């Protein structure tokens with residue numbers, strides 16, 4: 001479960017907001033047009049054609065009826081030519097209508113799919129640009145989630161808006177016919193349908209509020225569902241016998257949803273039935289008037305059929321349009337989340353006149369009174385940091401859990417910018433350097449590195465994805481990190497699928513995964529390599545070898561190592577001890593031991609454990 005959501009019942013959308021949300025539609029249609037101009041244009045054209053069909057058919061029906069009546073009134077030999085022409089015309093129109101509606105559905109589906117894919121790609125592109133700390137902000141995260149989840153809704157919205165326009169045109173055609181006969185019939189129509197519209201809007205708002213109120217509970221439900229049945233959780237669920245507890249929690253929540261939904265739906269549908277009766281009464285009042293006028297001889301039988309048909313269709317179209325209006329505005333409100341998400345801009349961006357990243361680094365990184373605190377946190381995760389990471393130096397960071405080691409390396413890799421002070425690289429602020437080059441020249445393997453459910457070679461290549469096809473580079477990197485031996489043992493070698501999610505995937509042990517992750521570090525020729533607890537799961541021999549190799553393989557390069565094992569730490573040139581985010585001491589292993597400070601204390605503590 002991710003973030004707390006808004007309070008139940010919030011936000012209650014009113015009519016004004018609904019109308020305001022419609023302003024997102026032009027931007028939406030620009031997006032649709034960009035996705036496929038060709039399909040959009042054809043779709044629009046066919047829909048205009050389709051919208052004239054109902055009137056054409058009703059009118060042909062009238063012609064047929066009038067012709068039949070005329071023929072029954074005349075005695076003697078008669079020509080059927082006209083009648084068959086009309087029938088053929090109506091037959092043609094029927095066929096054209098169903099063909100058109102098929103083609104329109106087809107294009108809607110294709111276009112919807114393309115729009116969904118195009119939007120997903122844009123969301124991914126935009127998310128990739130954004131800063132790490134933006135992902136840690138709950139309001140941002142909610143927005144991203146909603147922008148992402150509504151992909152399917154947008155496909156529906158597309159055809160809804162198009163159908164809405166099409167129906168409005170059809171109505172204009174039909175209304176023109178009715179208007180010529182009797183304008184007040186139109187008035188009657190509006191009066192009989194409008195209450196249903198207000199009822200629909202009212203219940204839609206209520207439903208939106210209900211859905212909003214349930215968002216965080218729904219997430220909890222999804223989370224419990226995931227806990228209850230997934231490859232990653234099954235082990236603990238079995239060992240701790242959690243399934244009954246989880247099922248109980250799931251049932252309690254889902255029962256509550258069911259209860260809320262039932263209450264809502266019963267009220268909603270009861271009112272819908274009532275308003276359908278009102279609408280029906282309106283229609284029959286009008287129909288009676290038309291019948292009476294026909295009996296009086298003012299209208300032909302054909303007119304009766306035409307007007308009755310027009311009125312009936314107009315009523316159901318109007319009802320449909322009004323009801324659809326609420327769901328269109330609903331969709332437009334969700335669009336607002338999407339466009340607001342696109343408007344979020346990253347702060348860590350490529351500088352206007354970027355300085356090329358030095359190659360080689362001459363002086364190194366200088367921390368000048370660097371301080372950093374996380375968003376929504378009052379505590380400084382790092383503060384008053386003053387030290388130099390010299391070019392070519394191997395620096396180890398030690399400190400207790402939460403001391404700020406990972407935060408420090410995130411600052412070094414410019415995943416965050418300092419809140420206080422600055423970091424200089426060869427005399428210039430890190431913020432002035434080309435960001436793309438910086439990402440290439442600073443390699444980081446985090447303690448919570450990703451275990452991609454992909455092949456061994458893809459898992460290594462993510463360290464430098466441009467070299468995905470470079471087998472030699474991948475195997476060399478694997479040899480350096482000792483992942484090669486592991487790959488050779490697997491049935492599929494480098495093409496072996498890892499993880500259990502996909503066909504014939506195999507899972508690895510924690511240490512084996514670390515070897516794979518370490519290989520990523522060797523995939524690029526970075527000048528600064530940061531390893532955040534890279535060997536915590538390796539056995540003693542593997543760890544020893546990794547570090548012997550590491551020193552050798554990173555000769556002339558700078559490196560930062562985070563580790564809780566002092567056997568690893570002591571191999572570094574210097575060691576920086578952090579305490580509550582601040583620098584406690586810095587020096588070589590021997591210097592720090594001689595000083596008898598915190599490092600010496602921690603070192604002896606760990607050494608004691610081995611005696």
Ligand SMILES: Nc1ncnc2c1ncn2[C@@H]1O[C@H](COP(=O)(O)OP(=O)(O)OP(=O)(O)O)[C@@H](O)[C@H]1O
Nearest residue numbers: 136374377381399400401402403404405406407408
């Ligand atoms: N994304 C975050 N948002 C808010 N606070 C955070 C975040 N990440 C870390 N912190 C806090 O910042 C402080 C420093 O965390 P950091 O991860 O740098 O510690 P660390 O020394 O690497 O710890 P460990 O040895 O457990 O890995 C901690 O108090 C932690 O709770």
